[in-house]
Amino acid sequence: MARETGALKGLRQDKGAETCLRVLLLHLACGYSLRETAVRARATGWANLSDVAVFKRLRKSKDWLQALCRQLLAERPLATKGS
Secondary structure (H helix, E strand, O other): OOOOOOOOOOOOOOOOHHHHHHHHHHHHHHOOOHHHHHHHHHHHOOOOOOHHHHHHHHHHOHHHHHHHHHHHHHHOOOOOOOO
């Protein structure tokens, strides 16, 4: 799905979808700044990226992340109030 949506297009290093998703979730789910995300990704050995590179990767991954969310919601719809 990452390749289909262009999330990995043009990336020179760490092109794996798994690594890309890990870095993005580190930023989005943990609430780290772009710089903190880059530092933590480097410290864990996942990727050697700058904060600007994390930002660019995030922008390129918009459609992929939306598709992942749609797929998750299709598999398990949100409960409505009162259900």
